[in-house]
Amino acid sequence: MEARQFYMQLQPDWQTLAVEGETAGEQQCWIDVYERGVRLRDDDSSSSSDAKDDVLPKVRVESATSAHFELDLNAALDQRIAPSSPPFLEQGQQQHLVAITKRENQWIEVHAHIADREQPVRTIFQAPTATMHSQKRAGTGAIPQLHTVDVSMDEKFVAVGGADGLCTLWDALDRTEAMELSGHLLDVTRVLLTGSLDFTLRIWSVESGKCAAILKGHRGGVEDIAILGKGRNVMSSSSDGLIHLWSCGTQDVIAKWGNDAHSAVRCLTVLDDSSTKALVETSTSNEPHELEAETDGKIVFAGLDNGEILGVDIRAREAVLNLQGTASVFSCAAATTESKPLLLTGSEDGILTAWDLRNTSTPLQLLSRSSAPINRIVCGNRDTVWTAHGDGGCSNWSHVLGENTHTNVAGISTELTGPQYDPIRDVAIAPKTGRVFTVSRDGRLRDYIPHFL
Incomplete structure (x- = not known):
């Protein structure tokens, strides 16, 4: 290939x-x-x-x-x-x-x-429509590196997480810092259910800015999180090599999965496979836990530091997929198109891999714009894919999710610029307007109103 x-x-x-x-x-x-x-x-x-x-x-x-x-x-x-x-x-x-x-x-x-x-x-x-600068941290006078960003469903707030426990809410319209959420001791890697390198997850009230619950159980830094359905259950992955399924109401771990190599789990993504049934168990004798909701037909995919990609049927508690990537897997995203369910993985060596989950014997596509790590993959509207890169690039790919033909060849259609080679750590897409937000090692939150071919 x-x-x-x-x-x-x-x-x-x-x-x-x-x-x-x-x-x-x-x-x-x-x-x-x-x-x-x-x-x-x-x-x-x-x-x-x-x-x-x-x-x-x-x-x-x-x-x-x-x-x-x-x-x-x-x-x-x-x-x-x-x-x-x-x-x-x-x-x-x-x-x-x-x-x-x-x-x-x-x-x-x-x-x-x-x-x-x-x-x-x-x-x-x-180029960015606006660039917002993080405030210098008290005591150090340094501008914190930013690791993660997300946008609320109503697009009122943009949540940003960064070094030394930084977690702030920005007003998406005024582009001003609305409030700081204090509590984590180490780097915040996902928001607004937040996960941190201090081994904990926290659930926050956006209205008050207060922490409503702390989820404890990992023995390593939290690398990624995923919310199931309406949010009664969430999932987390950690450098301790484990994936946890949590009850938000009780803060209990109701299921956990490891891997034979005890390799750090760098990223997570969840696919609803109930319609295509490419991997999900057609029938299971497992009754759901009393604290478990909206897990039927859900597959969680995890990217490991040793290059493995695991797939687990959450309800059945069974492994359904084991793939080998080209290097340490830094990011992943799942999507279902009209024709097939797909899994996208981004690796430390800069390779974007697309897998057809109906036939995973060989990758569907292998693409690479540079050797810089792919830190995040987000599937947006218009069947496009956004990737955040370690060399300061943020790319919009076309024809990765659709059929790759002679006239529709996968490639980059839009490239977001701004950082001077500082790694883009995360990218988030506003669900209604399509605005794109990125965060970088340089401590800046950038807002784009993208133009497409």
Whole structure:
């Protein structure tokens, strides 16, 4: 299997240069066009004495030398520009060309005209509509790193979690800090049911800002959480290698799962498989726990530090899936399309893998825009997928969830810019308006109103 794609990377502070350049009379930034592909290797194509490498699938990431361009942000639309630093070309081979085809204040659409290809590669580069800065922490004077973000269903609040127990609510309309939720001692990794590296989960009242309940039971930092249905039960994963099913009402653990390798569980996602029944047990003799609700037909998927992906039927308490990723699994998301149930995983080596849960013998797709870790995957509207990356990129992928055809090839359609190579730790999509929020190591919460192709 091989998925070779062309990608573009634009100078992160291009919008700042565009604004400043209006006065200086020079509005130039750099853009690179490069080819990158991932394919599975045959078992006999390489050997390794590392036991872990013997288990994980062997993949080869192939890339070609990039073409480097100096892009005039004020150039006439559709004016094609040749590279300032072209890659080595064979005799008779043509150069790639780029052109800005549309522009607004916050975004530009760039086309890369690839030699020997009919259709150009099209990407929208989107700058933030607003950037909010975290307050310096008392005692240290340092701006805290941000790890996680989520948006309330009514879009009134944006919740942000970060280093040293930081958990704050922002007013989504005014873009001002509304209140701070104090209680965690170490880094907050998920909100607004929150999980922290202090081994606990907390349930908060948004109205009062007070902690309503503390869930204790993990012996390692909480890495990820998931809410089932209306929220009577929640799930958590931890560096202790365990997944817990909790009763919020009593704060009790009503079920738990481990893994044979005792590997840290980095991420969770839940799929309702009751309609497709790709993995869920058709019948089970297990009666639900008296504190258990809305678990029938639900499969929880977990990404492990050792590269495994586990699937568990929550009601039946049975493992239904065990896959091997390409590296430590940092993020995962499940979705059901009209044609198939899918699982997406993002790994430490920057590979986005799509699995058809009806047939998991081989990945459906392997994609990679860079070698930076994929810290979060979110399935949005319009059958698109958002990924947050360790190199400061946040990408919107098209045709990953739908059928991949000759005319509909999976690729990046929108790239959010802003951070100067600081890792994007999380991304959240507002359920009604589609606004996109990201948080980064630089301590900033960024708000985007994305434009799509």
